[in-house]
Amino acid sequence: MRRRIIFTFISFFLLILASGCENFVEPNQLAFVIGTALDHDESGVIEVSHQIVIPSQISGSEGGGSSSGSESFIVLSAKGKDIIEANRKIQRKMSRRLMENHRILIALSEELFEKHDVSQLFDKLNRDPANNLRDITIMIKGGNARDFLMQGHPMDHLSSVAAGKEMKLSRMSKFTSKQLAIDILSDGYRPLIPVFNVEEIQVSSNKKQSIGLLSGFAVMNKDLKVSGILDDVEGSEAAWMAGKRTFQGITIPWKDGKGALSFRFSRLKRQIHSVKGEDPNHIILTVKAQAYLLENTTPLDLYEVENIVEVQKYLNEQVQKELQQTVDKVQELGPDVFGIGEHLHREFPYWWKSQKDEWDDNFKETNVTVKAKIRIRSLGTSGKRFSK
Amino acid sequence: MKVSGYQLFWMISISSIILFSYVPIKLAAEHTFQDAWISIFLGGMIMMAITWIMLQVCNQNKDKTLVEFMKDLLGTFLGKTLVTFYFIHWFIQMSTITRGITEFQNLVLLHEMPMTIILLCMLFLIVYVMFKGGIIAISRCAEVIGPFFIFLYFIQLILSPQEMDLNRILPVFVDSGWGNILKGTLYSFNYMIDPSIILMLFFFAENKRTAARGIFWGTAVAMLWGLLTTLSLLFITGPNITAEMVVPVYSITKLVSILDFIQNIDALYITFWVLGAFIKLSVVLFILSYGLAEWTGYRNWKLIACVTVLVLMAFVIYSTYDIRIGYEFKTMYLIGFLYPMIYIFVPILLWVLGSIKHLRKLSSVK
Numbered sequence: 047m048r049r050r051i052i053f054t055f056i057s058f059f060l061l062i063l064a065s066g067c068e069n070f071v072e073p074n075q076l077a078f079v080i081g082t083a084l085d086h087d088e089s090g091v092i093e094v095s096h097q098i099v100i101p102s103q104i105s106g107s108e109g110g111g112s113s114s115g116s117e118s119f120i121v122l123s124a125k126g127k128d129i130i131e132a133n134r135k136i137q138r139k140m141s142r143r144l145m146e147n148h149r150i151l152i153a154l155s156e157e158l159f160e161k162h163d164v165s166q167l168f169d170k171l172n173r174d175p176a177n178n179l180r181d182i183t184i185m186i187k188g189g190n191a192r193d194f195l196m197q198g199h200p201m202d203h204l205s206s207v208a209a210g211k212e213m214k215l216s217r218m219s220k221f222t223s224k225q226l227a228i229d230i231l232s233d234g235y236r237p238l239i240p241v242f243n244v245e246e247i248q249v250s251s252n253k254k255q256s257i258g259l260l261s262g263f264a265v266m267n268k269d270l271k272v273s274g275i276l277d278d279v280e281g282s283e284a285a286w287m288a289g290k291r292t293f294q295g296i297t298i299p300w301k302d303g304k305g306a307l308s309f310r311f312s313r314l315k316r317q318i319h320s321v322k323g324e325d326p327n328h329i330i331l332t333v334k335a336q337a338y339l340l341e342n343t344t345p346l347d348l349y350e351v352e353n354i355v356e357v358q359k360y361l362n363e364q365v366q367k368e369l370q371q372t373v374d375k376v377q378e379l380g381p382d383v384f385g386i387g388e389h390l391h392r393e394f395p396y397w398w399k400s401q402k403d404e405w406d407d408n409f410k411e412t413n414v415t416v417k418a419k420i421r422i423r424s425l426g427t428s429g430k431r432f433s434k
Numbered sequence: 435m436k437v438s439g440y441q442l443f444w445m446i447s448i449s450s451i452i453l454f455s456y457v458p459i460k461l462a463a464e465h466t467f468q469d470a471w472i473s474i475f476l477g478g479m480i481m482m483a484i485t486w487i488m489l490q491v492c493n494q495n496k497d498k499t500l501v502e503f504m505k506d507l508l509g510t511f512l513g514k515t516l517v518t519f520y521f522i523h524w525f526i527q528m529s530t531i532t533r534g535i536t537e538f539q540n541l542v543l544l545h546e547m548p549m550t551i552i553l554l555c556m557l558f559l560i561v562y563v564m565f566k567g568g569i570i571a572i573s574r575c576a577e578v579i580g581p582f583f584i585f586l587y588f589i590q591l592i593l594s595p596q597e598m599d600l601n602r603i604l605p606v607f608v609d610s611g612w613g614n615i616l617k618g619t620l621y622s623f624n625y626m627i628d629p630s631i632i633l634m635l636f637f638f639a640e641n642k643r644t645a646a647r648g649i650f651w652g653t654a655v656a657m658l659w660g661l662l663t664t665l666s667l668l669f670i671t672g673p674n675i676t677a678e679m680v681v682p683v684y685s686i687t688k689l690v691s692i693l694d695f696i697q698n699i700d701a702l703y704i705t706f707w708v709l710g711a712f713i714k715l716s717v718v719l720f721i722l723s724y725g726l727a728e729w730t731g732y733r734n735w736k737l738i739a740c741v742t743v744l745v746l747m748a749f750v751i752y753s754t755y756d757i758r759i760g761y762e763f764k765t766m767y768l769i770g771f772l773y774p775m776i777y778i779f780v781p782i783l784l785w786v787l788g789s790i791k792h793l794r795k796l797s798s799v800k
Contacts, residue, residue, distance in 0.1 A: 231674035395608035
């Protein structure tokens, strides 16, 4: 009997030790960081801002339904030589322990890219096991990243949640910090970073609100400096051609100028080939997609098979033309965001060895031809448009 | 004390996977980047060959342990001296893994817990299992833990298909070339799987034929796992990040995301890693203390196990003060002397001597 009691006590003691109760932190002692902003500071250091949820406010306003009144988050900032130093200073202002495991967004200001070596900041992301590298990295144009975090959003409580949802909606799951780190480290890829800016929009008859929205994509060079910014249409075309499939759809005016056709694209793919498989200086970039017709304001009857063939051909020509313009523009800017260098690295490894250091210059001279292979999958549920 | 071939399979595969998940991938990827899998494959093949040679040696000396047949074949003095290299190797391995566990738990789970307490818990457990029945208790644990362990470790490799890009391992071979690939193999193969433990374990096998099969398959499973892990790591993170990952297997479990819903399965991974490490540590502790008992002639191996654990604890704690001792994977003493000695030189020597002895016996009978 006595042995059994002693045994029970020992097992309980071990159970407590084994489950790590010794330094257990309750969820109500944690501060959940949802978004992080990094800015350049005048004194040459960086400024880190964390957007932190206030749990009580979130549940309160959801029940009541009114989002006016108190905010559901706070943004705390501090300066430091690196992220951790700033984090420590933020921690001092907090009553709860910062928890970064659930972050969904990292916003970096344009100025930070100009004046700092951003790749250094990624060390912390990979070293600290608290990070999952799934968070999306964006750049904030014209203004502080901190101010972006401070914006509310009419639909969501937190601007970073809103931005995260917006990115997910436009299928931008490929812009995580992991992907960015891979792009930065490889020789034949230059990063493409989504750019958000803050705009004021009319949200109701008597209210204007400034919200952050996706406005384009930044083309980065080898040293992670901005070479140029593509607008959102060109940018998503570039992302499609970079294999990061984000392109949403297209509206093309019909040949005779009467009406237009709108398509939604899905199953976006791209392939890179060099001509005949032997000439690294002439590249064919093939994009593939399936198109769904959404709107037809032309007089065409798309129940006729001849018309479908005609539309598909014309659609391909138009897409090809537009994408070719984007490619030319990117080549003018310089950096190879499509990963053509990486393709050449894989196809012509020996040739690449001698070329990789000059790739940024050579990319401009490379002849890139875009080919579109888009198939129309569906015409919707009506043939001709309704007309008398 | 007898174990079956089935149990040996689990013990060998678990302890090899534990070692594999801890060191070699980083050591190989440092030199070879996207060709790390070639290095790992070559290393695995070398290890399989060594396992085969060691099994031959074991088969020649079915009824003896390593210590005894070394004495038989090489004479008391030389035999005893050479065996000490194995003892040193096992001790280093134990200390590496113990240190790995405690540091890892401090890093990801228990940030405040004093390292000695984590250490004590683990060491208490392996001493306890010694007293509860030695190799029999260990092999039963391995039999229970094994299936879950292997299942989880294989399944987690394919849980993030949306993150994988098969092109990331291209171009094959050209970037690194034979020089680097062999260098990667040389640095890493010693840590892939550990065939030296079978020299002791084979003695305890009930049926030698099924035991040999179990050991061989156990090694093969661990090999395959290591190769697949390296490939999936390269597919998911690309060569440059792989080369920098210190705990690569843990890092890929963190990246698992099934439909954006099931994430952070690393909690499961850590649990089974610790369980596997327990098997590994207790197997090594058992053979080390049993071997020492035979070496010294002092029959009470359980007491020796206690003393060994105390020494181990002291060594691990000391190695946290003297950092150099803790990071010895790339030391030339080990790679250039100890490993070739225990994995290649001594087994081949024993095999040759055993064969000669066998032939002589045959001729004298005639």
